[in-house]
Amino acid sequence: MTAEHLLFESDGGFIRIPIWGHIPLSGPLKKILSHPSFLRLKGIRQLSFSQQVYPGATHTRFEHSIGVYHLMKLILQRMLTSKLALTLQDGEFIFDDHNCRVLLSASLLHDIGHFPHAHIIEEQIPVCDGEPVFSHHEDLCSHFIYEKHPGIPAIAEILQEEWQVNPEEVITLIKGGSGTRFGKLISGTLDPDKMDYLMRDAHHCNIPYGSIDIERLIESFVPDPQRERFAITEKGIAPLESLLFAKYMMMRNVYWHHTSRALSAMLRRLLQDIAGEGMLSASTLRELFYGNADDRVLHELKQLMPDKTHPISALLDDILMRRVYKRAITVQPYIKNSSQEDERWFIYNSDNKVRREKELEICNFLNKRLHLGLHGHEVLIDPPSKKDIFDYADLKELRVLPTRSEHIHYSLQLDSEYVRFDDLNESVFQSDFILSFERYTKKFRLLCRPDLRDHIAAFREEIMCLMANDLDLFRSGSLPH
Numbered sequence: 001m002t003a004e005h006l007l008f009e010s011d012g013g014f015i016r017i018p019i020w021g022h023i024p025l026s027g028p029l030k031k032i033l034s035h036p037s038f039l040r041l042k043g044i045r046q047l048s049f050s051q052q053v054y055p056g057a058t059h060t061r062f063e064h065s066i067g068v069y070h071l072m073k074l075i076l077q078r079m080l081t082s083k084l085a086l087t088l089q090d091g092e093f094i095f096d097d098h099n100c101r102v103l104l105s106a107s108l109l110h111d112i113g114h115f116p117h118a119h120i121i122e123e124q125i126p127v128c129d130g131e132p133v134f135s136h137h138e139d140l141c142s143h144f145i146y147e148k149h150p151g152i153p154a155i156a157e158i159l160q161e162e163w164q165v166n167p168e169e170v171i172t173l174i175k176g177g178s179g180t181r182f183g184k185l186i187s188g189t190l191d192p193d194k195m196d197y198l199m200r201d202a203h204h205c206n207i208p209y210g211s212i213d214i215e216r217l218i219e220s221f222v223p224d225p226q227r228e229r230f231a232i233t234e235k236g237i238a239p240l241e242s243l244l245f246a247k248y249m250m251m252r253n254v255y256w257h258h259t260s261r262a263l264s265a266m267l268r269r270l271l272q273d274i275a276g277e278g279m280l281s282a283s284t285l286r287e288l289f290y291g292n293a294d295d296r297v298l299h300e301l302k303q304l305m306p307d308k309t310h311p312i313s314a315l316l317d318d319i320l321m322r323r324v325y326k327r328a329i330t331v332q333p334y335i336k337n338s339s340q341e342d343e344r345w346f347i348y349n350s351d352n353k354v355r356r357e358k359e360l361e362i363c364n365f366l367n368k369r370l371h372l373g374l375h376g377h378e379v380l381i382d383p384p385s386k387k388d389i390f391d392y393a394d395l396k397e398l399r400v401l402p403t404r405s406e407h408i409h410y411s412l413q414l415d416s417e418y419v420r421f422d423d424l425n426e427s428v429f430q431s432d433f434i435l436s437f438e439r440y441t442k443k444f445r446l447l448c449r450p451d452l453r454d455h456i457a458a459f460r461e462e463i464m465c466l467m468a469n470d471l472d473l474f475r476s477g478s479l480p481h
Contacts, residue, residue: 003100006163007077017063019199023070028162032108033066035155037144041065041111043293047201048117049263050254052322054205057254061111064196071192072107074218075185075230076100084233085222088401093181093225101165106173106186109155110193113140113174115289116297120264121271123385127352128275128282134289138175143290145171184229189391189398190221190240198246201254209249213239222401224418231399231418234426241429244390248437251389262325262447265382266315267298269359272352273312273377280304311375318449325380328456329446329463333384334439344468345444348383355381362446362463366455378449379456381467384442392438396431400424 010024015033017023025033032038041061050057079085079095089095095103114137125132145155145167156167173180176187185191195214202210220236232240254260274280280288288304289297302316318325333345348355359381363374399418422430446463448456456463 003076003097003104006104007073007080007100015066017066018059018203019196020067020070023066028158029069029108031158031162032155035158036149036152037147037155038062038065038109038112040144040291040293041114043295044114044116044118045294046197047205047254047260048120048294049260049267050201050205050257052263052324053257053259054207054254056204056206057201059200059204061114064200065108065111067196067200068110068192069104069108071195071214071218072104074215075192075221076103078218078221079223082222084401084403088223088225090225093223093228095223098165099182101163102169102173103182103185105159105163105165106170106182107192109141109145109170110174110186111137112144112155113137115140116292116294117264117267117289120267121289123264124268124272124349124352124355126268126272126275126285128278131282133271133275133282133285140290141174142167142171181228184227184394188229189394190217190230190232194247195243198243198250201250202246205254207253209253210246212242212246217243224399224401226416226418227397227399229397231401232421233401233403237400237424237427241427244395244429244434244437247390248441251437251441256441256443258327258445259324261382261445262327262380263319265380265445265447266319266325269356269377269380270312270315270319272356273315274301274305276352276356277312279306279310279312312377314375315377323450325447326450326453327445328379328448328453329460331444332439333442333444345383346386348381348444349385355383358467361466365459365463365466366452369459370455372452372455374452378452380447382445382447384444388438389441390434390438392431392435395434396420396422400426 006026006028009026011027011030013025013030014022015025039062044061045051045057046059046061046064047057076095079089118137121134122136125134127133145159148154159165159167159170169180173182173186176183187193195212195217198210199212199214202208217232217236217239220232220239221230222233224231271285275282275285284304288300292300298316298320302320305313305316307313331345333342348358359379360376362379363376366372366379367374398421400421401418421427446456
């Protein structure tokens with residue numbers, strides 16, 4: 001069968017990537033790895049601006065995609081060789097030949113829609129004439145899967161002929177659409193994407209926070225047909241804890257590092273002004289980013305700017321020359337001693353217009369007080385997103401299949417042989433504990449050009465009131481200090 005060939009055989013040759021070493025190659029796999037639409041991922045860094053902090057973080061979506069494919073292959077091998085995993089599958093949630101092929105191809109192509117700085121841009125997509133300029137990378141996967149190249153079949157044709165899968169089924173799984181039973185296997189607490197990027201990012205940043213016993217974690221995987229996901233046995237608890245803690249440490253030290261966050265905010269404001277003021281059309285920006293690489297895209301953007309003397313050009317020069325904006329104000333967006341968020345600090349993420357107007361207002365305030373001649377982009381708001389970082393809802397649904405005698409009594413008292421991870425009481429890393437990670441990691445930051453930081457500190461109270469009053473959400477006596 002095709003899936004057995006992909007899972008257990010090799011057509012000769014290996015590809016060697018950090019973390020996982022030698023990965024055997026099959027004919028269908030090589031057809032996609034050598035395709036121009038997939039090779040473009042070699043030019044798209046996994047961590048965008050993080051290499052400005054960690055010089056080794058130049059790894060790309062290309063090797064990450066191969067790593068996710070490799071881990072999915074190990075997981076499926078477990079599903080097909082473990083007696084326990086085989087007995088737990090049912091007619092609706094089964095790892096047969098077809099489902100294995102779809103899962104392998106979706107894991108390989110899950111990031112095919114990425115473009116330079118996609119995650120940064122997706123957080124606050126610039127708007128032109130009321131329409132978003134860019135699409136989310138998941139929505140772009142169909143574009144690149146069906147992309148035509150002279151004399152070369154599209155990836156969609158390779159999927160049909162070599163992998164024997166319907167491209168639309170793969171696209172639906174990547175996009176998380178309805179009609180698939182395996183969405184949580186591609187995106188969830190235990191997905192191979194997370195397993196790969198946490199270890200890969202830590203390796204290339206050369207920091208000790210991403211060590212996870214992946215082999216033992218995968219060995220603990222069992223199907224959970226009722227929830228249409230993976231459960232774990234008790235042996236997976238410790239490596240799962242290391243995965244959750246690794247994500248927290250990576251969020252705190254890498255993904256939310258103040259330098260990369262500042263450069264990200266600078267890029268978002270730059271693109272919003274370019275699009276909003278009509279300096280470049282939406283189609284020009286899409287063409288520039290969708291077909292480009294990280295190392296070239298900002299330099300080419302500079303060449304395309306119609307007015308090199310426009311004040312916003314200074315912001316692009318600052319990004320290119322690594323003149324990074326500094327943190328002037330930092331606020332915890334969650335109310336102290338409460339799980340409730342303070343809406344003031346989240347609304348700026350969801351509304352580009354409100355955020356930009358407030359940045360202009362703060363600059364005008366400083367101009368009036370200090371006669372600085374600011375143009376409006378010298379102070380930037382870097383707000384948190386309400387998007388779930390730590391898969392809290394998914395973790396709440398994770399279940400454990402007790403296999404040890406001291407835990408069997410749990411299943412005897414329940415309607416199911418599975419026990420919720422939280423209810424097993426074998427780990428401090430329960431869902432509510434992970435929610436505290438979520439609350440602590442997210443920060444609201446006001447960023448500014450380095451020479452403005454002392455000025456903002458001097459007028460902190462007035463600036464905080466400016467941000468609160470116009471949203472009509474300021475609570476008397478709740479001004480952050």
